[in-house]
Amino acid sequence: MIRVVLADDEVLIRAGVRAILSADPGIEVVGEAGDGAALVALVAEVRPDVALVDIQMPGTDGLAAIPGVRRASPGTAVAVLTTFGKDAYISRALGEGANGFLLKAGDPRELIAGVRAVAEGGAYLSPAVAQRVIGTFRASVDGPGERAARRVRALSAREREVLALLGTGLSNAEIARRLHVVEDTVKTHVSAVFVRLGVRNRVQAAVIAHEAGLRPPP
Known part of the structure; x- marks a missing residue:
């Protein structure tokens, strides 16, 4: 069972998201918060698998709360759910360590897929935002893939x-099955990859993999 907490200052939005997630028998909403500070306290108390966070909330907003969520429960994945798909918000959320970025205007099936993906370590x-994220990171590369290739060589x-x-x-479990190793071994490798590449989350690492032209082993 995937345990989820919701953070949004609008009660009706929380009710709608809860209804969508509750339609999946493998997902349980275990708590709700109306601002970032309350979210961090809630995460510290219930240690959920996923924190689903809105950006604009009174007091401590969702983006500012992400580091606190990480400290309170390092095993909790963070997915941003917002109406705002601005590049600055996307970059900051991923930079703070968010595992996912979803839009409220998206298909409800995307919400369930996103929660499942980040809960499984993906x-x-x-x-609607994936290509913009890739484009942002591509713009920071000196030459087509050159910088990424240098980092990967390490x-x-x-x-x-x-x-x-x-x-x-x-996800980590799927990688473990492909490489015929235990999941803990994959987690160790993923942590080492993050440190060596200087990235904070899987999205940033994936962009470098694409830029460097890496292909999965057969």
């Missing part, structure tokens, strides 16, 4: 395999 972006052969599979959107 990353998820609404299709990885071991196994870490490059893990990065290539991560770049296809696979």
Whole structure:
């Protein structure tokens, strides 16, 4: 069972999101908060699998709350759910360590898919923002893939395999099955990849994998 907490200052929005998620028998909403500070306290108390966070809330907003959520429960994945798909919001959310970015205007099935993806250790972006994120990171590369390729060369052969599979959107469990290793081993490799590449989340790592031209092992 995937345990989720919701953070949104609008009660009706929370009710709608709860209804959508509750339609999936594998997801349980275990708490709600109306601002960022309350969210951090709630996460510290219930240690959910996923925190679904709105951006604009009174007091501590959703983006400012992400580091607090990470400190309160390092095992909790964070997915931003918002009406605002501005580049600045997307970049900041991912930079703070969010695992997913979803739009409220999207298909309800995207919401369930996104929650499941981040709960399983993967990353998820609404299709409407995915290309914008990739474009943003591409703009920061000196030359087509050159910088990314240099960073990838610092990885071991196994870490490059893990990065290539991560770049296809696979979760840690799925990568473990592909490489015939235990999931804890994959988690160790993923952590090492993040440190060596200087990234904070799977989306940033996946962009580097694509820029470097990495291909998953057969």
